[in-house]
Amino acid sequence: xxxxxxxxxxxxxxxxxxxxxxxxxxxxxxxxxxxxxxxxxxxxxxxxxxxxxxxxxxxxxxxxxxxxxxxxxxxxxxxxxxxxxxxxxxxxxxxxxxxxxxxxxxxxxxxxxxxxxxxxxxxxxxxxxxxxxxxxxxxxxxxxxxxxxxxxxxxxxxxxxxxxxxxxxxxxxxxxxxxxxxxxxxxxxxxxxxxxxxxxxxxxxxxxxxxxxxxxxxxxxxxxxxxxxxxxxxxxxxxxxxxxxxxxxxxxxxxxxxxxxxxxxxxxxxxxxxxxxxxxxxxxxxxxxxxxxxxxxxxxxxxxxxxxxxxxxxxxxxxxxxxxxxxxxxxxxxxxxxxxxxxxxxxxxxxxxxxxxxxxxxxxxxxxxxxxxxxxxxxxxxxxxxxxxxxxxxxxxxxxxxxxxxxxxxxx
Numbered sequence: 297x298x299x300x301x302x303x304x305x306x307x308x309x310x311x312x313x314x315x316x317x318x319x320x321x322x323x324x325x326x327x328x329x330x331x332x333x334x335x336x337x338x339x340x341x342x343x344x345x346x347x348x349x350x351x352x353x354x355x356x357x358x359x360x361x362x363x364x365x366x367x368x369x370x371x372x373x374x375x376x377x378x379x380x381x382x383x384x385x386x387x388x389x390x391x392x393x394x395x396x397x398x399x400x401x402x403x404x405x406x407x408x409x410x411x412x413x414x415x416x417x418x419x420x421x422x423x424x425x426x427x428x429x430x431x432x433x434x435x436x437x438x439x440x441x442x443x444x445x446x447x448x449x450x451x452x453x454x455x456x457x458x459x460x461x462x463x464x465x466x467x468x469x470x471x472x473x474x475x476x477x478x479x480x481x482x483x484x485x486x487x488x489x490x491x492x493x494x495x496x497x498x499x500x501x502x503x504x505x506x507x508x509x510x511x512x513x514x515x516x517x518x519x520x521x522x523x524x525x526x527x528x529x530x531x532x533x534x535x536x537x538x539x540x541x542x543x544x545x546x547x548x549x550x551x552x553x554x555x556x557x558x559x560x561x562x563x564x565x566x567x568x569x570x571x572x573x574x575x576x577x578x579x580x581x582x583x584x585x586x587x588x589x590x591x592x593x594x595x596x597x598x599x600x601x602x603x604x605x606x607x608x609x610x611x612x613x614x615x616x617x618x619x620x621x622x623x624x625x626x627x628x629x630x631x632x633x634x635x636x637x638x639x640x641x642x643x644x645x646x647x648x649x650x651x652x653x654x655x656x657x658x659x660x661x662x663x664x665x666x667x668x669x670x671x672x673x674x675x676x677x678x679x680x681x682x683x684x685x686x687x688x689x690x691x692x693x694x695x696x697x698x699x700x701x702x703x704x705x706x707x708x
Contacts, residue, residue: 322350332376378686394425427476445475451516454704459530464488501563521545546703555595612644617652621679649688653680
């Protein structure tokens, strides 16, 4: 019998969709190794592998058979994707051009040898970042530099502004995937892109206000308010936007800080200075990485740096990786909650993910456990363990969609 590797969906799927992987035509109880490989747009190679045993009929279904070791173990139907590791250390998998897919190469090898036995079957699968028909619209309106993603049919749809963190530029992959779920999502650049400032010494909320107003007035966006999705520095800026601006009905903050960090936040005649850096609190891990989790002064000590969330009428969902080592995300989430409730505002929903790290991404992105931190100027640990982090990403993706549909509605 010929050995076949079957994938469902077959040739292509969206990055956030689960993939069924099965092998047929093996000998009964045959030991095999499955390998996955993916190259990012810069040519960096990511790999994962796992050892399996076929059943009595010579079939292997990753949804039912446990991996016996390798990059992961146990029943992990998507392990070959979330356990991908870069050949170059500290390299984060990021999708820069959402109009092209990542191509995943899957191989079935005979036996359990680490370097691989005879090749029995292979398949190539495209993982796309835009569902069929999703529209991509570059935005250059006034000062605003962004990309708007719209679902296939004419709207209006609930609108969301999407913000990433330090590093700047314009990352579109989360917005493009979310647009496939019935939202009009605008990926917003705020520095180090096009003619925007190269650095982030100053953050003027007026720029973000212009972006919010642009989205609110867009004919394919339904009012009366919009949503906000921010991770890391984007979460911190999202909290500032929700505090100073009108029109933000619902906000999801993923591992964000309630203190200004690294730069002053300005709005009109108000300023929020950054918390002090406690350089003597930076520790080294046993792997020789910097651990900066204790290196920021508390906004309870430097109260001028506390973003005034109590002014906000936004409904919040705070998603927290409890092993985040970038900064104290769980502490910040609890302080946001206390401050809001002390001022008679709605209590935010907080979801904590044990053993999840800093970059809680859309599903199946591999954990970025350590890497260059541009504010620190060195490789730091971001925290997290691969399997619980993968579980957190799948849940967080569902939670934020449910939250936005609940508070912003669906297509009009």
